[in-house]
Amino acid sequence: MFAAAKKIQPKVVEWRRDIHEHPELGNNEVRTAKLVAEHLKKLGIEVRTGVGKTGVVGVLKGGRPGGVVALRADMDGLPVQEQTGAPFASKVTTTYNGQTVHVAHACGHDAHVAILMGAAEVLAGMRDKIPGTVVFVFQPAEEGPPVGEEGGAPLMIKEGALKNPAPAAIFGLHVVPGEVGQLTWRPGPMMAASDRYEIKLKGKQTHGANPWSGIDIASMQAEVVLAFNQIAARQINVTRTPTILTVATVHGGVRYNIIPDDFTLAGTLRTFDPELRKDVMARAEKAVKGIAERYGGSGQIEWGTPNPVTSNDPALTAKMKPTLSRAAGGKIKDDIDYITGAEDFSYYQREIPGLFYDLGIGFPKGVNHSPFFNVMDESALEVGVRAQALTALDYLATAKR
Known part of the structure; x- marks a missing residue:
């Protein structure tokens, strides 16, 4: 298997650079999905396309009876203008939320797509020895679908x-800044639950020279931002698990000397504890309503569809530690700190036991989501x-039939 992975490495690099140069946003991964589907079909793998909009599912049936396991890769890019200077850097633009944006x-x-394409080819080349079935899940829109879409x-x-x-377990990886080739993870909760929110504030428009004639909604929104910072830093037990409440966007007004009627704020809540999550959400709702009413206006917060905590099944994680160590030549770390980023791999883990781990790829100038x-x-x-x-082979080798 190691020799096969080494042999296919140049193709994996080629696929990765091609996909990198032609990124697509969530639910629009048409070119990427076609590349994946054609590759799997050439390998003699059963293929279903159009799953979850542009997703591709491949089914490789081994030559021996056994269980079923799944491997997952996400395919979507981000509305970011790339500044890496790579010869295969993206120059793609598209429309996102009504605006023309760069995609990267x-x-x-x-890398995730290319890696799983490579793993599919390696496994297809030894299908007669595989005791069971491997399902390849190439997923769109991990970063979130377009507004109004699933x-x-x-x-x-x-x-x-x-x-x-139906697989009995699922595995996935994510590339991150870190020691090259090192695999890292933690059992149990690893990545945060993510809740998106939007706050609508309503005041009363007035001239900027006469703020007493209306409702100063600009000051109102500033107090909301400060209150949110105070909730996360001063109103909850920070020693329990990491909790982050961030205001990321503030929109309102069209002219320097007019205090507007409306302001819209948006941001994210990151938690690892379900009860703590409920507590912070209740405090946020109370703060928005109370501050707005004190100014004589109104305010409400609406929560979007959450991503659950990405939590690695402890038994599965312990079972696969030797496998990951073998894959990485012993370069592993299985007790990393909590990661406050979120991953919708967590939805699979709510259905079946799953293990999600990170792969170090060196140290770029910026972290994930950076240009x-x-x-x-x-x-x-x-x-x-x-x-x-x-992970697929070793899991199937000991899976119950």
């Missing part, structure tokens, strides 16, 4: 990605292929 693989999903892991699950056949994020050392991709293929 600023989170490494290009997408991502929830829609993949809804449309049968984990059925016919400077890039796979600095592509030799890490070979480790990713080994990890994906080995």
Whole structure:
């Protein structure tokens, strides 16, 4: 298997660079999905397309009876203007939320797709020895679907990605800045639950020279921002688990000397504890309402569709530790700190036991979602292929039939 992963490495690099140069936003991964589907079909793998909008599901039936396991990769890019300077850097633009934006693989999903394509080829080449079935899940819209659309892991699950056949476990990886080829994770909660929110504030428009004649909604929104910072830092037990409440966007007004009627704020809540999540949400709602009423206006907060906590099944994680160590040549760390980023891989983990782990790719100038994020050392991709293929093989070797 190791020799096969090494042999296919140049193709994995080629796929990754091609996908990187041609990124697509969530639910629009048409070119990427076609590339994946054609590759799987050439390998003699059963293929379903159009799952969860543009998702691709491949089913590789081994030559020996056994269980079913799934491997997942996400395919979407981000509305980011790439500044890596790579010869294959993206120059793609598209329309996003009514605006023309640049698109880039600023989170490494290009690497995830190429790695899983490589693992599929390695496993297909040894199908006669595989005791069971491997399901390949190439998922759209991990970063979230367009406004008003369904997408991502929830829609993949809804449309049968984990059925016919039904895997008993699922594995996934994510490239991150770190030691090249090192695999890292933690058992139990690893990545935060993510709740998107939007706040609508209503005041009374007035001239900027006469704020007493209306309702100063600009000051109102400033107090909301300060109150949110205070909730996270001063009103909850910070020693319990990490909790972050961020205001990321503030929109309101059209002219320097007019205090407007409306302001809209948006941001994200990151938590690891369900009860703490409820508590913070209640405090946020109380703060918005109370501050707005004190100014004589009104305010409400609306919560979007959440991503649950990405939580690695402890038994599965312990079972697969030797496998991941073998894949990485012993370069592993299984007690990393909590990660306050979120992952919709968590939806699969609510259905079946799952293990999600990170793969170090060197140290780019920026972290994931930065214009400077890039796979600095592509030799890490070979480790990713080994990890994906080995987790499937070793799991099936001991799976109950």
